[in-house]
Amino acid sequence: MNKLPLAALLALSLSACQQSNDVLVVGTNATFPPFEYMGGTDGSTVIGFDIDLAKQIAKDAGKTLKVENMNFDSLIVALNKGKIDFIASGMTITPERQANVDFSEPYYEATQAVLVQVNNATINTEADLKDKKIGVQLGSTGDIMAKSLTPAVTAFNSGFEAVMELNNGKIDAVIFDKEPAQSFLAKNPTLKQVPMTFTTEYYGFAVSKDNPELVATINQSLNKMKANGEYQSLLSKYMK
Ligand code: ARG
Numbered sequence: 001m002n003k004l005p006l007a008a009l010l011a012l013s014l015s016a017c018q019q020s021n022d023v024l025v026v027g028t029n030a031t032f033p034p035f036e037y038m039g040g041t042d043g044s045t046v047i048g049f050d051i052d053l054a055k056q057i058a059k060d061a062g063k064t065l066k067v068e069n070m071n072f073d074s075l076i077v078a079l080n081k082g083k084i085d086f087i088a089s090g091m092t093i094t095p096e097r098q099a100n101v102d103f104s105e106p107y108y109e110a111t112q113a114v115l116v117q118v119n120n121a122t123i124n125t126e127a128d129l130k131d132k133k134i135g136v137q138l139g140s141t142g143d144i145m146a147k148s149l150t151p152a153v154t155a156f157n158s159g160f161e162a163v164m165e166l167n168n169g170k171i172d173a174v175i176f177d178k179e180p181a182q183s184f185l186a187k188n189p190t191l192k193q194v195p196m197t198f199t200t201e202y203y204g205f206a207v208s209k210d211n212p213e214l215v216a217t218i219n220q221s222l223n224k225m226k227a228n229g230e231y232q233s234l235l236s237k238y239m240k
Contacts, residue, residue: 021063022063022064023063023064023065023066024054024057024058024061024063024064024065024066024085024086025065025066025067025068025083025084025085025086026051026054026058026065026066026067026068026084026085026086026087026088027068027070027075027078027079027083027084027086027087027088027089028046028050028051028054028067028068028069028070028075028087028088028089029069029070029071029072029075029089029158030046030048030069031072031137031157031158031159031160032048032089032090032159032177032180033048033179033180033183034048034049034179034180034183034238034239034240035048035049035050035089035090035108035179035180035203035238036048036049036050036051036088036089036090046067046069048238049108049234049235049237049238049239050088050089050090051065051067051088052234052237052238053088053107053205053222053225053231053234054067054086054088054205056221056225056230057205057217057218057221057222060217060220060221060224061217061221068083068084071138071157072089072137072138072139072140072157072158073138073139075087075089075091075206076097076100076101076206079101079206079207079208080100080101080208082208085207085208085211085214086205086206086207086214086218087101087205087206087207088205090108090110090177090180090203091103091203091204091205091206092110092141092201092202092203092204093106093201093202093203093204094141097206100209101206101207101208101209102206102207102208102209102211102212102215103204103205103206103207103215104204104205104206104207104215104218104219104222105204105219105222105223106202106203106204107202107203107204107205107222107231108202108203109200109201109202109203110177110178110179110200110201110202110203111177111178111197111198111199111200111201112141112142112145112175112176112177112178112198112201113175113176113177113178113181113182113193113196114129114173114174114175114193114194114196115163115166115173115174115175115176115181115184115185115191115192115193115194116166116172116173116174116191116192116194117166117167117169117190117191117192118189118190118191118192120172120173120192120194122172123172123173123194124194125196126149126196129146129149129150129173130149130150131150131152132150132152132172132173133150133152133153133154133170133171133172133173134146134149134150134152134153134154134171134172134173134174134175135153135154135155135156135161135162135163135165135166135171135173135174135175136153136154136155136156136162136174136175136176137155137156137157137158137159137162137176138155138156138157139155140176140177141177141201142175142176142177143155145175145198146175154171159174159176159177159180159181159184160184162174162176163184163188163191166191167188167190167191173194177201179239181193182240183240186240205218
């Protein structure tokens, strides 16, 4: 490196800057259909509702979107290390997270859902979950909620894995956000959802506290998409 002429070094660092100026890096965990999941022709592209919103946000900012797929519980760390510019990952706005990151305006209203095996007759109410084994995604709001109900919580890197364990009878229930839970249900006829009412959650895009400009850009873009019908058409495209 120290053998490079100064001009070459300058050119290198300049091109690095320019690249990062044209690109907006979004972090996600693509195990959360229909918000973010693997798809495309060969199944190796991250697609979904959040990704389409993020693409438009990048476009409005005059940049191209780069998607970084990682574990859900690594996202806030990656954001605060500057590895990604924002998080689009069905992330619920919570006071605990707001201590570490800023959020855009809410862009989706959600709630938790409980899945059990279709022949399960013992789990009908929240109280029934008390002495049961519950599977969740690590670091999710479902994880926090489950831990408030029972000590027997197993946290997986994805909701898919929790659902597999439920199918195998290793756990009694899965607590997960309602839309992805319903998409898992559609693929697993051996499971059912137990109707229970939990608090309302709101998803937001997370941005570093050092980057209030990006929060403003995202909010502007969201408001534009809501006004011009784009938001609504993405809802119809992804939500069943
Ligand atoms: N809404 C929940 C939370 O914020 C779960 C989000 C999980 N997202 C994902 N892409 N896996 O904790």
